[in-house]
Amino acid sequence: MRVAYETWGTFTGDNAVLVEHALTGDSHVVGPVGPGHPSPGWWDGLVGPGLAIDTDRWFVVATNILGGCQGTTGPASTSPDGTPWGSRFPAITVRDQVTAEIAVADALGIDRWQAVIGGSAGGMRALEWAITVPDRVVRLFLLATSPWASAEQIAGSSNQQLAITSDPHFHGGDYYDQAQGPAAGLELARRIAHVAYRSEPELAQRFGREVQDDGRFAVTSYLAHHGAKLVRRFDANSYLALTRAMDSHDVGRGRGGVESALGRISARTVVAGIDSDRLYPLGQQQVLAEGIARSKELAVVNSLHGHDGFLVETAQVGALAAKLLR
Ligand SMILES: CC(=O)SCCNC(=O)CCNC(=O)[C@H](O)C(C)(C)COP(=O)(O)OP(=O)(O)OC[C@H]1O[C@@H](n2cnc3c(N)ncnc32)[C@H](O)[C@@H]1OP(=O)(O)O
Numbered sequence: 608m609r610v611a612y613e614t615w616g617t618f619t620g621d622n623a624v625l626v627e628h629a630l631t632g633d634s635h636v637v638g639p640v641g642p643g644h645p646s647p648g649w650w651d652g653l654v655g656p657g658l659a660i661d662t663d664r665w666f667v668v669a670t671n672i673l674g675g676c677q678g679t680t681g682p683a684s685t686s687p688d689g690t691p692w693g694s695r696f697p698a699i700t701v702r703d704q705v706t707a708e709i710a711v712a713d714a715l716g717i718d719r720w721q722a723v724i725g726g727s728a729g730g731m732r733a734l735e736w737a738i739t740v741p742d743r744v745v746r747l748f749l750l751a752t753s754p755w756a757s758a759e760q761i762a763g764s765s766n767q768q769l770a771i772t773s774d775p776h777f778h779g780g781d782y783y784d785q786a787q788g789p790a791a792g793l794e795l796a797r798r799i800a801h802v803a804y805r806s807e808p809e810l811a812q813r814f815g816r817e818v819q820d821d822g823r824f825a826v827t828s829y830l831a832h833h834g835a836k837l838v839r840r841f842d843a844n845s846y847l848a849l850t851r852a853m854d855s856h857d858v859g860r861g862r863g864g865v866e867s868a869l870g871r872i873s874a875r876t877v878v879a880g881i882d883s884d885r886l887y888p889l890g891q892q893q894v895l896a897e898g899i900a901r902s903k904e905l906a907v908v909n910s911l912h913g914h915d916g917f918l919v920e921t922a923q924v925g926a927l928a929a930k931l932l933r
């Protein structure tokens with residue numbers, strides 16, 4: 608297994624902070640497009656000298672997720688027989704992904720994180736870190752995430768997975784040597800997901816019933832844009848592996864239930880949610896805030912942007928992170 612990671616700041620022995628990306632993010636938390644970084648940072652303005660996650664003080668690490676496609680081993684990676692894993696890539700869980708990250712921390716000589724920070728799927732891994740190895744997580748920032756994948760989340764995820772697997776170019780997951788892969792399926796999956804990532808009032812306000820010169824509803828064109836954009840930077844098998852891992856998420860599994868799992872967390876914790884998030888509604892973060900001993904009351908980020916607010920509202924998110932790190 609190979610794990611891609613990026614770091615900022617200087618390691619002084621006990622000042623490491625782990626930033627966990629969401630479903631389609633990567634290790635490039637901040638910074639411009641460049642060699643090895645086809646996309647700009649997804650949290651630009653949050654990590655750097657004097658910023659909320661201050662690299663004059665903290666050594667910040669971001670790994671790319673196990674099962675992904677931006678440097679870390681995933682289904683498109685070459686297996687020992689010299690061909691891509693494809694359909695043979697094993698089913699993985701969020702706990703497996705954290706196991707991979709624990710190996711990275713060990714390899715880097717990081718005994719404990721001064722903070723583990725994550726939103727959405729990144730929050731799931733942050734949670735699993737704090738439950739699996741509580742003495743290695745001093746502070747915890749959980750953003751727009753949940754203690755278990757809800758029926759609603761699994762339902763949406765199953766529709767997205769079906770969009771990919773029913774694309775005739777999917778070839779059971781072994782499409783890497785084909786002229787064409789399941790691009791249409793991946794685009795549709797992103798379109799389904801993207802509606803859930805934004806709020807109904809936002810779509811109404813931004814697009815309403817506007818029809819473009821090309822005859823399409825503006826909102827349809829917007830979704831098509833986001834679908835096509837993901838196809839250019841993401842692998843369909845990774846999308847399946849990662850959404851299935853998210854479906855597996857349940858901190859209580861094998862630990863005597865959610866309450867008992869959350870009871871293991873010793874980190875000073877900030878739990879935050881977004882008021883317009885229809886995919887990870889505030890009630891899920893309330894369970895976390897109430898179940899984690901050293902968390903205070905749930906922080907609410909005000910945003911029109913729904914679940915994606917954790918990526919868009921960097922000023923509010925930064926203020927919460929800075930407070931935890933102070
Ligand atoms: C920028 C990257 O690719 S980051 C790479 C790593 N990716 C991640 O971490 C995933 C997380 N990031 C994301 O999902 C996205 O970056 C988001 C959701 C946070 C972006 O959110 P916002 O900044 O609010 O952008 P928004 O949803 O308004 O979309 C803007 C895009 O829609 C396009 N758009 C807006 N209206 C329309 C329309 N009617 N028709 C077609 N396209 C439209 C804009 O031109 C813009 O295009 P661009 O992104 O190629 O510049």
Ligand SMILES: N[C@@H](CCO)C(=O)O
Pocket residue numbers: 629630631632726727728804915918
């Ligand atoms: N827009 C986010 C949503 C998932 O939380 C992503 O693509 O990673």
